[in-house]
Amino acid sequence: MPAFITALLLMLAAVPATAAGLATDLSGQPITRLAPAGSRAVVLFFAASDCPISNRYVPEIQQLATEFASAGVYTWFVYPNPGDNAKVVRAHNVAYAINTRTALDTNQALVKMAHVGVTPEAAVFVPNGDQWREVYRGRIDDRYINLGNQRPAPTHHDLEDAIRAVLKNQPVPQSGGPPVGCSIIPLNP
Amino acid sequence: MNRGRWLQVKRIQSGLLALSIIALLSAAIHGQQTPHSQIPAPASSPVTWSKNIAPILYKNCTTCHHPGGAGPFSLLTYQDATRWAPQIANVTQSRYMPPWLPEHGYGDFKDELRLSEQDIATIARWVKEGTPSGDLAAAMPAPKYSSGWQGTPDLVLTIPRAYTLAAAGTDAYVELVLPYPLKQTHYIRAMEVHPSNPQVVHHADIIVDPDQSFRHEHPTDWQDGVPGMELDQIDTGKDFDPPGHFLFWKPDTPVLVEPEGMPWKLDPGNDLILDLHLKPTGKPEAITAQIALYFTDTPPIYHPMLLALERDGALDIPPGDANFVVEDSLPIPLDVQLFGLYPHAHYLGKRLEAWAVLPNQEKKWLILVPDWDIDRQAIYTYRKPIFLPAGTIVHMRFVYDNSAKNVHNPHSPPIRVLSGNRSEDEMAHLWLQVLPVNSPPNGPDPRLLLEMAWMQTWLKKDPGNLKPLYNIGSVLDLEGKSKEAVAVDEHILQLYPGDERTLNRLGVALEHSGDLKQAQGVFEQTIAAHPDACDARLNLGRLDFEGNQVGDAEQQFRLMLEKCPPEAVAESGLGVVLANEGREDDAKTEFQKALRIDPDDLTALYSLGDLALKENRIPEAETYLEAAEKAHPEDTDTRATLAEAYEQSGRLNDAITQLRSAIKMAPANAELHALLSQTLASSGELQQAITEQKDALRLQPNDADGWNNLGMEEASAGLLAEARQAFSHALQLDPGHTQARENLQRLPPS
Numbered sequence: 001m002p003a004f005i006t007a008l009l010l011m012l013a014a015v016p017a018t019a020a021g022l023a024t025d026l027s028g029q030p031i032t033r034l035a036p037a038g039s040r041a042v043v044l045f046f047a048a049s050d051c052p053i054s055n056r057y058v059p060e061i062q063q064l065a066t067e068f069a070s071a072g073v074y075t076w077f078v079y080p081n082p083g084d085n086a087k088v089v090r091a092h093n094v095a096y097a098i099n100t101r102t103a104l105d106t107n108q109a110l111v112k113m114a115h116v117g118v119t120p121e122a123a124v125f126v127p128n129g130d131q132w133r134e135v136y137r138g139r140i141d142d143r144y145i146n147l148g149n150q151r152p153a154p155t156h157h158d159l160e161d162a163i164r165a166v167l168k169n170q171p172v173p174q175s176g177g178p179p180v181g182c183s184i185i186p187l188n189p
Numbered sequence: 190m191n192r193g194r195w196l197q198v199k200r201i202q203s204g205l206l207a208l209s210i211i212a213l214l215s216a217a218i219h220g221q222q223t224p225h226s227q228i229p230a231p232a233s234s235p236v237t238w239s240k241n242i243a244p245i246l247y248k249n250c251t252t253c254h255h256p257g258g259a260g261p262f263s264l265l266t267y268q269d270a271t272r273w274a275p276q277i278a279n280v281t282q283s284r285y286m287p288p289w290l291p292e293h294g295y296g297d298f299k300d301e302l303r304l305s306e307q308d309i310a311t312i313a314r315w316v317k318e319g320t321p322s323g324d325l326a327a328a329m330p331a332p333k334y335s336s337g338w339q340g341t342p343d344l345v346l347t348i349p350r351a352y353t354l355a356a357a358g359t360d361a362y363v364e365l366v367l368p369y370p371l372k373q374t375h376y377i378r379a380m381e382v383h384p385s386n387p388q389v390v391h392h393a394d395i396i397v398d399p400d401q402s403f404r405h406e407h408p409t410d411w412q413d414g415v416p417g418m419e420l421d422q423i424d425t426g427k428d429f430d431p432p433g434h435f436l437f438w439k440p441d442t443p444v445l446v447e448p449e450g451m452p453w454k455l456d457p458g459n460d461l462i463l464d465l466h467l468k469p470t471g472k473p474e475a476i477t478a479q480i481a482l483y484f485t486d487t488p489p490i491y492h493p494m495l496l497a498l499e500r501d502g503a504l505d506i507p508p509g510d511a512n513f514v515v516e517d518s519l520p521i522p523l524d525v526q527l528f529g530l531y532p533h534a535h536y537l538g539k540r541l542e543a544w545a546v547l548p549n550q551e552k553k554w555l556i557l558v559p560d561w562d563i564d565r566q567a568i569y570t571y572r573k574p575i576f577l578p579a580g581t582i583v584h585m586r587f588v589y590d591n592s593a594k595n596v597h598n599p600h601s602p603p604i605r606v607l608s609g610n611r612s613e614d615e616m617a618h619l620w621l622q623v624l625p626v627n628s629p630p631n632g633p634d635p636r637l638l639l640e641m642a643w644m645q646t647w648l649k650k651d652p653g654n655l656k657p658l659y660n661i662g663s664v665l666d667l668e669g670k671s672k673e674a675v676a677v678d679e680h681i682l683q684l685y686p687g688d689e690r691t692l693n694r695l696g697v698a699l700e701h702s703g704d705l706k707q708a709q710g711v712f713e714q715t716i717a718a719h720p721d722a723c724d725a726r727l728n729l730g731r732l733d734f735e736g737n738q739v740g741d742a743e744q745q746f747r748l749m750l751e752k753c754p755p756e757a758v759a760e761s762g763l764g765v766v767l768a769n770e771g772r773e774d775d776a777k778t779e780f781q782k783a784l785r786i787d788p789d790d791l792t793a794l795y796s797l798g799d800l801a802l803k804e805n806r807i808p809e810a811e812t813y814l815e816a817a818e819k820a821h822p823e824d825t826d827t828r829a830t831l832a833e834a835y836e837q838s839g840r841l842n843d844a845i846t847q848l849r850s851a852i853k854m855a856p857a858n859a860e861l862h863a864l865l866s867q868t869l870a871s872s873g874e875l876q877q878a879i880t881e882q883k884d885a886l887r888l889q890p891n892d893a894d895g896w897n898n899l900g901m902e903e904a905s906a907g908l909l910a911e912a913r914q915a916f917s918h919a920l921q922l923d924p925g926h927t928q929a930r931e932n933l934q935r936l937p938p939s
Contacts, residue, residue, distance in 0.1 A: 050261075050262055050272075052261040052262075052388070052470065055470055055471035055472070056357075056468075056469060056470060056471045057471065058356070058357075058471035058472065059356045059357035059471060060357060083272075095472055096356075096471055096472040097356075097472065145596045146279075146283065147276060147279055147280050147283070147285055148280055148283060148285025148286070149285070149596055150596070151596050151597065151598075151601075152359050152360065152536060152597065152598075152599040152612070152613075153359050153599070153601075155601040182273070182276060183275040183276065185272065
């Protein structure tokens with residue numbers, strides 16, 4: 001039953017090119033390109049430095065980033081919460097030994113682009129002309145059923161399955177359940 | 190978590206083998222108490238943080254959720270609460286938080302962490318209405334939490350080396366050993382655990398390992414932490430002193446305080462084993478756990494005991510079975526107070542029930558956990574202990590779900606699951622902390638009756654199991670029924686031919702039954718079958734010595750020194766034999782060797798002191814005996830002999846102090862009272878001397894010498910009529926008592 005997501009056509013390049021609207025890297029430089037031309041996919045992992053469930057997934061995400069880098073998959077740690085400024089995130093990345101590229105989604109442009117609501121949550125995009133098309137959005141795996149209910153180990157690796165499907169040009173299976181974690185703090189509640 | 194209690198093979202006397210299983214824990218006590226003052230908001234008035242929410246959070250959440258606390262984030266401020274508002278509403282509605290498994294109304298537990306329906310609705314409304322702050326200045330003051338110890342500990346133990354928890358993976362279980370470094374016994378009234386980063390630790394059990402058996406099982410890696418939760422072979426020690434306390438830590442339990450009169454005990458040489466359930470956080474975590482102990486000088490007045498219902502043997506859960514049931518029951522043979530309990534299963538456990546059927550057939554619920562979760566396991570202590578009269582039967586009924594629908598199922602797809610110590614195996618345990626009450630004051634230790642009822646129940650479930658059989662034998666031997674113990678041991682040996690532990694204990698039981706020759710034969714047989722059976726060698730050497738076969742004893746100790754790991758007890762045992770043969774110089778050499786292995790070896794220190802005293806080298810005697818007293822303050826013989834040395838060097842007050850301390854430890858020892866009486870008389874304290882001598886005679890009324898001494902003291906104090914009576918009494922007991930007769934004649938006529 002894996003369904004294509006075809007309705008979400010999103011153009012990063014088409015986002016108004018004001019610097020204020022773009023995510024930045026840890027040195028404050030706007031990120032104008034999520035991946036170079038010719039990339040197979042972009043994976044955004046929405047994280048929060050103070051969210052325990054998000055943190056517990058750091059090793060898995062790092063491993064996925066490493067594993068699929070050579071296949072042309074660009075993975076980003078994206079920090080969308082207002083408290084996660086460059087200083088906080090830099091310290092967090094050191095503590096968790098995160099060496100994957102990192103974005104501060106100060107204006108939550110990537111949140112809007114990916115339509116995510118919690119950390120940890122992931123989104124996978126594939127190139128569609130000079131735009132990005134979202135083909136997966138949701139949980140990393142099925143370890144957490146809801147807050148307080150978790151499996152000893154995951155039985156379905158939703159994000160990994162999605163990436164593999166993209167690389168095989170197969171229909172992308174969608175998340176089998178809701179993402180579980182900490183709500184992303186809205187900018188203007 | 191499977192804790193083994195093997196009653197230990199006795200070196201010198203017989204002991205109990207401890208069972209498998211055990212988790213010792215302790216009554217959880219809440220440190221911070223926050224006033225309960227939440228004000229229900231009328232439907233019309235707005236719900237605000239300062240008026241309605243802060244009081245709920247301060248009472249129920251911030252014990253863990255404060256900076257540096259065990260919760261993964263703080264909920265102390267308005268900003269904190271709004272940061273986590275959707276999650277707070279979510280987890281309170283699902284009752285995931287605060288963490289509390291038992292169903293309300295099925296046991297009245299202390300420290301129940303349960304929000305009222307009204308509180309939950311208030312939180313939900315606050316979040317729905319946009320988390321209004323209200324007047325922040327008017328909010329109740331936030332509770333204060335200290336990051337250090339809650340008091341001033343008497344002793345802080347730290348694990349030898351930090352343990353590193355990997356960044357990722359499934360939950361981990363690890364055993365960390367913390368040796369108790371002191372040379373004196375201490376009673377523990379309270380304990381705190383700082384598992385370093387508390388957010389990493391689900392919970393921790395602490396087990397006392399009296400004889401370092403776990404360390405010996407893991408000689409090379411115990412300092413690094415031993416993965417797993419397999420503590421099957423923890424011996425309970427040489428004396429019958431079964432575990433009686435739940436020693437348990439969970440994040441919302443800052444301090445474990447024992448009830449008044451019920452401290453637990455640590456003896457020199459004990460280890461504490463910290464059994465941690467750890468959850469990876471995404472980065473490597475260094476665990477540098479510490480345990481703080483708070484002492485009391487007052488020994489326990491009450492001796493609780495941990496008992497277990499268990500049905501591990503019936504755990505054979507087919508894959509897909511969502512409703513697998515096991516049951517067990519345990520008759521309680523005497524009146525007890527039930528202080529608390531600890532139900533335990535692993536990831537397949539679903540519904541855990543326990544109840545008691547009283548002798549009048551009334552059913553009394555003890556606990557109901559409708560939705561078990563190993564991650565939130567705890568000890569549950571009753572607000573008031575529950576009285577269970579003799580004849581009560583305690584029942585447990587555990588239901589397991591081995592279907593794919595059980596999200597906690599560690600196997601995907603489900604597979605057949607049996608009992609075992611690994612977290613992916615299962616367990617069915619219900620531990621009870623009971624205190625025997627209404628027992629006759631001079632009867633046998635009531636815990637022996639409990640042990641026997643427990644072991645007999647166990648044996649019925651598992652007729653060939655060595656542990657209950659062995660423990661039944663130990664109880665019989667401890668009750669003085671050594672012939673029955675012999676029969677049990679012989680039965681065990683039919684089932685387990687040549688079992689070393691049982692053979693050694695058979696020898697001890699035979700010795701207790703008076704059959705020394707056969708006992709010797711059994712020890713010899715043990716050694717023949719198990720050349721490294723050092724306990725049996727020690728027992729044989731001791732028996733040879735006591736049977737005046739001094740040459741054989743010497744040979745046995747020499748063989749022990751040759752074949753067994755170096756032990757001070759073997760050197761000093763040989764020393765005692767040599768001293769007895771009149772070879773004092775050789776004996777001293779052995780005692781010195783013993784002290785090189787263990788500078789605190791009591792036999793060596795005492796014997797060297799005693800020899801010096803006999804040879805009138807008083808300062809040397811005092812040096813050894815003082816060292817013995819310092820290392821073994823509980824040894825009354827040492828104190829008595831040290832008092833003798835002091836007396837000889839004219840230090841009468843020091844002698845009196847030693848004897849008074851000894852009497853405090855052994856108030857029923859008539860000889861100590863008599864010695865103190867004589868020392869007091871020497872120092873001119875006649876009234877006190879008379880009181881002590883009377884105490885001695887109350888304990889040993891047929892001691893003619895004692896009556897004669899009392900008469901002399903009374904005569905010196907001018908109490909002539911009383912003295913006459915005492916001398917006459919001595920003569921009544923022993924008409925040939927020459928001194929008493931002469932003393933009586935010396936008294937002026939009445």
